[in-house]
Amino acid sequence: MDARVCEHAGPTLLLKAHRAAYKVRAFMEQVTIIGTGCAGLTAALYTARANLNPLVLTGTMPGGLLTTTSVVENFPGFPEGIDGYELMTRMQKQAERFGARVRFGTVEKVELGSKPLRLTVDGEQVETQALIIATGAGHRHLGLPSEEKLEKKGVTYCATCDGALPMFRNKPLVVVGGGDSACEEALYLTRFGSIVYLVHRRDQLRASKIMAERVLGNPKIKPVWDSVVTEVLDVAKDTVTGVRLKNVKTQAESVLDCAGVFVAIGHAPNTAIFQGQLDMDDNGYLITRQGTATRVPGVFAAGDCVDHVYRQAITAAGQGCAAAIDAERYLAALAR
Numbered sequence: 001m002d003a004r005v006c007e008h009a010g011p012t013l014l015l016k017a018h019r020a021a022y023k024v025r026a027f028m029e030q031v032t033i034i035g036t037g038c039a040g041l042t043a044a045l046y047t048a049r050a051n052l053n054p055l056v057l058t059g060t061m062p063g064g065l066l067t068t069t070s071v072v073e074n075f076p077g078f079p080e081g082i083d084g085y086e087l088m089t090r091m092q093k094q095a096e097r098f099g100a101r102v103r104f105g106t107v108e109k110v111e112l113g114s115k116p117l118r119l120t121v122d123g124e125q126v127e128t129q130a131l132i133i134a135t136g137a138g139h140r141h142l143g144l145p146s147e148e149k150l151e152k153k154g155v156t157y158c159a160t161c162d163g164a165l166p167m168f169r170n171k172p173l174v175v176v177g178g179g180d181s182a183c184e185e186a187l188y189l190t191r192f193g194s195i196v197y198l199v200h201r202r203d204q205l206r207a208s209k210i211m212a213e214r215v216l217g218n219p220k221i222k223p224v225w226d227s228v229v230t231e232v233l234d235v236a237k238d239t240v241t242g243v244r245l246k247n248v249k250t251q252a253e254s255v256l257d258c259a260g261v262f263v264a265i266g267h268a269p270n271t272a273i274f275q276g277q278l279d280m281d282d283n284g285y286l287i288t289r290q291g292t293a294t295r296v297p298g299v300f301a302a303g304d305c306v307d308h309v310y311r312q313a314i315t316a317a318g319q320g321c322a323a324a325i326d327a328e329r330y331l332a333a334l335a336r
């Protein structure tokens with residue numbers, strides 16, 4: 001094995017891992033972890049402390065999704081809040097302290113029918129006895145250039161994470177979407193916003209009946225039916241001041257003033273490479289049983305690639321811990 005994946009220079013240089021290129025040592029891994037978000041790095045910490053010397057592959061986003069946010073206020077242990085990048089850098093440092101080997105590399109292909117399990121990492125082969133999948137999930141975006149430019153400047157994809165920020169307090173807010181997630185986001189945001197506009201492309205919600213009733217009965221939520229966001233305003237001011245809307249039935253355009261845009265049009269788990277080899281639900285989330293086990297012995301999954309309900313840093317970390325313990329027990333049983 002001679003995988004061209006990168007061993008970066010140190011934990012404080014997390015994102016610089018992109019630029020370096022080192023070799024992975026040529027022997028079969030006991031446990032390989034795909035992903036360095038909260039789930040992957042917690043699994044790395046636990047497997048490292050169990051002397052399993054884990055290989056941890058970063059993918060294209062070292063540190064995972066949390067590195068894209070500024071302040072994390074709901075991760076226990078940080079009463080003042082902590083910068084997302086800083087939190088992930090600390091998690092990596094903690095795992096490395098016990099021997100985790102974090103390498104830059106993207107898994108392109110897996111062969112889970114063989115023993116040992118085989119991965120193709122940037123064109124090179126890695127063999128491993130156990131595998132922990134912690135590849136996360138991405139938020140679906142509206143696909144607007146203005147949305148991209150104003151991300152973290154009023155455009156966000158997580159009300160639980162960002163709703164309480166001062167910039168949104170007592171201000172009009174917009175939630176885009178019509179499913180259960182959008183309804184949950186809207187209800188949550190009523191605690192902070194002066195009013196919450198729920199912009200939906202249809203004339204009724206897709207959400208479950210009970211959730212739809214709650215939303216429609218809430219005096220702080222105002223649905224905006226048959227409408228899509230065509231632009232987030234105002235890129236020139238470098239902050240969100242409103243949205244431009246188009247009514248899909250009448251084609252009429254309008255502008256709605258707001259301080260925040262919460263996009264809640266669904267998530268897409270990063271699980272395409274496991275298609276056909278592991279069980280997934282209709283949306284591509286991995287299905288686990290008896291803890292974090294997948295249907296393939298020795299393959300475990302944790303975090304947002306499995307969890308479409310909670311999707312929080314702390315729940316991902318908890319599942320990463322569970323996957324590490326499951327993998328450790330699997331390897332111990334193999335050795336007996």
Ligand SMILES: Cc1cc2nc3c(=O)[nH]c(=O)nc-3n(C[C@H](O)[C@H](O)[C@H](O)COP(=O)(O)OP(=O)(O)OC[C@H]3O[C@@H](n4cnc5c(N)ncnc54)[C@H](O)[C@@H]3O)c2cc1C
Nearest residue numbers: 035036037038039059061064065107136161303304311313
């Ligand atoms: C803007 C924003 C703000 C947030 N704020 C908060 C907050 O304040 N509090 C909170 O609790 N939660 C917050 N969240 C949610 C939190 O970030 C996620 O729940 C958490 O990151 C999930 O962790 P994870 O390890 O499952 O996945 P991720 O963090 O998504 O990590 C996935 C990892 O897998 C890697 N990967 C993917 N595919 C491959 C591959 N093929 N090969 C190798 N590696 C791969 C990626 O590069 C990445 O390292 C926020 C999310 C966003 C987007």
